[in-house]
Amino acid sequence: MTAVHTRDYATEDTGEVWTPDKAKAYRDVFMDFLNYWEVATKDHGNVMLGSYINGAQVKVVDQIFAGLQEGIHDFKIGKGRQQGISSICRPFTTLWLALHEGARGAFVLDSAVHMAEARREVEHSISRLPSRLKFPAFKSNRYGGAFANGSAVNFAQAGTKETASSGGLGRGSGTNVVHGSEMCMWGSKEAVVSFNKSLAKTWKNRLYLWESTGRNIGSVWWQMWQRARVNDLEEATIFTGWYLIAANRLPRGTAKFDRFGTPPITPAEARRIAEVEDRYGVTIDIEQLAWIRKETDPGAYSDADEDDAAVAEGQEDEYGSREDPWVEEEMFTADGSNFFSSERLTEISKTHVRDDFKPWKFFTGTEFLHMSIEPARFKRDTQLRVWEEPKPDGVYIVAADPAYGANERNDRSAAQVLRCFADKIEQVAEFASTNVQPHQFAWILASLMGWYHNTRLMLEINGPGVAVWQEYSSLKRIITTGYLKPEADEQGLKNYFANTKNYLYARPDALVPGGGSFHHKTNGPNKVPMMERMRDFMTNGGLIIRSRELIDEMRAVTRDGDSIKAEGDDHDDRVLAMAMGILCWEQNERKTMIASGRTREFEASKARMSMADQFQLLSKHHLDTFFKKKQGDRRAANLLARQQAWRGR
Numbered sequence: 272m273t274a275v276h277t278r279d280y281a282t283e284d285t286g287e288v289w290t291p292d293k294a295k296a297y298r299d300v301f302m303d304f305l306n307y308w309e310v311a312t313k314d315h316g317n318v319m320l321g322s323y324i325n326g327a328q329v330k331v332v333d334q335i336f337a338g339l340q341e342g343i344h345d346f347k348i349g350k351g352r353q354q355g356i357s358s359i360c361r362p363f364t365t366l367w368l369a370l371h372e373g374a375r376g377a378f379v380l381d382s383a384v385h386m387a388e389a390r391r392e393v394e395h396s397i398s399r400l401p402s403r404l405k406f407p408a409f410k411s412n413r414y415g416g417a418f419a420n421g422s423a424v425n426f427a428q429a430g431t432k433e434t435a436s437s438g439g440l441g442r443g444s445g446t447n448v449v450h451g452s453e454m455c456m457w458g459s460k461e462a463v464v465s466f467n468k469s470l471a472k473t474w475k476n477r478l479y480l481w482e483s484t485g486r487n488i489g490s491v492w493w494q495m496w497q498r499a500r501v502n503d504l505e506e507a508t509i510f511t512g513w514y515l516i517a518a519n520r521l522p523r524g525t526a527k528f529d530r531f532g533t534p535p536i537t538p539a540e541a542r543r544i545a546e547v548e549d550r551y552g553v554t555i556d557i558e559q560l561a562w563i564r565k566e567t568d569p570g571a572y573s574d575a576d577e578d579d580a581a582v583a584e585g586q587e588d589e590y591g592s593r594e595d596p597w598v599e600e601e602m603f604t605a606d607g608s609n610f611f612s613s614e615r616l617t618e619i620s621k622t623h624v625r626d627d628f629k630p631w632k633f634f635t636g637t638e639f640l641h642m643s644i645e646p647a648r649f650k651r652d653t654q655l656r657v658w659e660e661p662k663p664d665g666v667y668i669v670a671a672d673p674a675y676g677a678n679e680r681n682d683r684s685a686a687q688v689l690r691c692f693a694d695k696i697e698q699v700a701e702f703a704s705t706n707v708q709p710h711q712f713a714w715i716l717a718s719l720m721g722w723y724h725n726t727r728l729m730l731e732i733n734g735p736g737v738a739v740w741q742e743y744s745s746l747k748r749i750i751t752t753g754y755l756k757p758e759a760d761e762q763g764l765k766n767y768f769a770n771t772k773n774y775l776y777a778r779p780d781a782l783v784p785g786g787g788s789f790h791h792k793t794n795g796p797n798k799v800p801m802m803e804r805m806r807d808f809m810t811n812g813g814l815i816i817r818s819r820e821l822i823d824e825m826r827a828v829t830r831d832g833d834s835i836k837a838e839g840d841d842h843d844d845r846v847l848a849m850a851m852g853i854l855c856w857e858q859n860e861r862k863t864m865i866a867s868g869r870t871r872e873f874e875a876s877k878a879r880m881s882m883a884d885q886f887q888l889l890s891k892h893h894l895d896t897f898f899k900k901k902q903g904d905r906r907a908a909n910l911l912a913r914q915q916a917w918r919g920r
Contacts, residue, residue, distance in 0.1 A: 327356065330509070343507045345505060346480050346508075354511055378450050447470065455491075459491070488841065543598075610830045613826065629656070629658075630653040642715075673712055673735045673738075675734050692874060695813050695815060710742040727855060740790060776789070801850045824837065
């Protein structure tokens, strides 16, 4: 290896976005550097890492350099157990500090024990580098160290619990190079926020590597991963599945392979294999499948009785997938029992979720008639996502959950716009925002109702929902008969509320439906059947979901007895609004649509008709109606004649 200081590939002045040549040159230097980086392994003792690098480590390195060529300097690395990702990130970070003069680095671990282990490994590995590399001299102490080129590094612990000192991480020091390890064990969201505030935002040579196995939905690491997925211009997610490790296989001809590799591939396994190939380009063979069967569900292939096998299978469902995940979503599980099937949600994400929505942002102003809506410039500004604009003959439901409505922890107002059919209900628009007051939310709901025209509103009226409903009712009177009527007429809003209806609550066992009160108050007894019905339609395909954000919220919903809600600090506003919309559809619009045969396919075939076909269909309808009326008139006349003849006897 050439001495690391003789050609500083990383500090060539090419700006934040690396050229392919620069990335290749640095990668070559790093891969050679690994041949001199000594680490202790549990199976082989002290070895040079370059001789034992695995597929997961190679993928991480390659995707880091791919990200740098796109101007990305912040990487979230999700992994399975025993993949050596921490072992590859430490030399990467160390070499980066050595090649960038004046860098300020940090190795941040979850606990004091792991912090000490990381410090000893870095000190040992640097001390074993041969002098001919002319690696910058490194002096260290308990809490950090300094390189001869002016770069410095701190070793810090984030802590596994929320404490009074959690917010102190990173305070008083600026940092531009980070290796954060085992993020799933970080217990304080405040620590992450505090530390991120200390990170450089513009230095062209900044580098942030965060890596961890998965854990709970709603955890600090889960939130960081979700944010990185959305913030794809500044952050990148890198996922390393168990199948990237060459040793994770059971060779043919062994007793273990005979037990775990010979049973036929199940439909569920076939789907997972196909998904891995489709998403990550990796083909899983039968020897690898035998290994993962042994690791995650050994009881299903043993001679144990059925009860023991069921216990083993249940354990795999809850914990095995996050220890050795196939896809990135499996890294995270819930403390309670997942309410919605993760596999079904993944399938819906692939088949129905669409990212080609029209993004909009509301500007509410001081009066409803002065409110405006403009295309959102950035994802973070998007309040309304529209997948389908109003259809003239469409029937719609607007279901809304104001902030702090059904759940006092939810600080976001959400609304679902759903198109109704006899057999399905389809999401066509979604609103979500933390920055609207109750009266503004009422105006937004009114605008959605008026735009989609043939609509029925269902509103959660717990808490702030009452204020929303009062404002909506007042607005309707003001627009239709009150002081804003002239101005509304001038703006073409004379019939704005003409075809809008409200949901009438009635007990499901009521003899006369529709005799109850306006809208809905969600509580324990009525939330369970409402959520169960949503799950029914999600499972059988009756619910068509377009929103990726809704899918993410559904993944966080768990069940503990009769409690169905989002895990931890996560949101379920979108989920509850959707469940309410389904309830409204079933109790109101669906019945008449079933009677008239207005299925989704029927509506689609009608939309595909030419004008001539539609005219012919309309003419046939009029003709059929005419003859049915005549036939009814004849029956009535015959009945009357028979009645008169009977009276004459």
